[in-house]
Amino acid sequence: MGTAPPDELDPVDYIQVTRDSYALLGFDAYRWADNTDDPADFVSPAKPLSESKVVLIASGGVYRVGDIGFTHKDDLTHREIPTSAPTDELRVTHFAYDETSAKEDMNAIFPIDSLRAMVDAGEIGSLADVSLTFMGGIYSQRRLGETLMPAIVDRVAELEADIALLVPV
Amino acid sequence: MCHQSIGLIARALEASGVTTTSISSAWSITQSVNPPRAVFTDFPLGNTAGPPNQPDVQMAITRSALDLAYSTTEPGRIEALDHEWGEEWKTEARALVDHRTPRHDTPQYERMSDMASAIERHGEQLACPSC
DSSP, rough: OOOOOTTTTOOOHHHHHHHHHHHHHHOOOOOOOOOSSSOOOOOOOOOOOOOOEEEEEEEEEOOOOOOOSSSSSSOOOEEEEESOOOOGGEEEOOOOOOOOOHHGGGGGOOOHHHHHHHHTSSSSSEEEEEEEBBBOOOOHHHHHIIIIHHHHHHHHHHHTTTTTEOOOO | OHHHHHHHHHHHHHTTOOOOEEEESOHHHHHOOOOOOEEEEOOOOOOOOTTOOOOHHHHHHHHHHHHHHHHSSTTEEEOOOOOOOSSSSHHHSSSSOOOOOOOSSOBBOOOOHHHHHHHHOHHHHOTTOOO
């Protein structure tokens, strides 16, 4: 089950790469979340995009100058970046991916300028007052589920967002 | 792990009644975590939403992700977008080389000046407990 990639694609299988890397290091295999037989809930948008409020949620360790940085050890906190914050005040810290592109242009992992442009063009109704960011390299799914996940769900409800755009790295 | 965290949060948000959409560059992880819907960009990790300084491509990807929320009728769709980055980078991505940096348990900053700004605003104990 689950959606397999189309034949013409040859995506890197990061689950396999991780399994092989861990085996090489003598580590136990990491148990990835497997919901292939458990479809997600499904909520159709209630309003057209041009009337909807969108919230951006990104896991690349994005913070704004003045914020406390993220730790790299299952940091379960999130930061809230005002949608109006200048893009050049955004920074990134993460332990598991190449940050070169993000440091050059944060939109590579945090497409806030695209979203702002779509609002200006009338394609999107509005953006939530803040974007929610965290350092997504969290190994413990239990701790993620107990702490970060409910915090994000609560904040999205408070922000009254209609659609959440989630961007991992 | 980022793709897993994002996928799990997307599922939780949708369960709370919010429509979610996402962008993925790790098909197998997204397939396994099975979020409500995602577009796929076949890019090196760290460029999920598009190559740096290519606003037109970034915009097209963001628009595709949002459009997906309106075109799907059942959960689990992963839609491959046709933006290309070539195949060369995949050799290194598949090599079993660990590029991760040590997992520090104190706040980390891109620049030293960011640490100073955070200390100024939040105090040393929170912003840099190891200072």
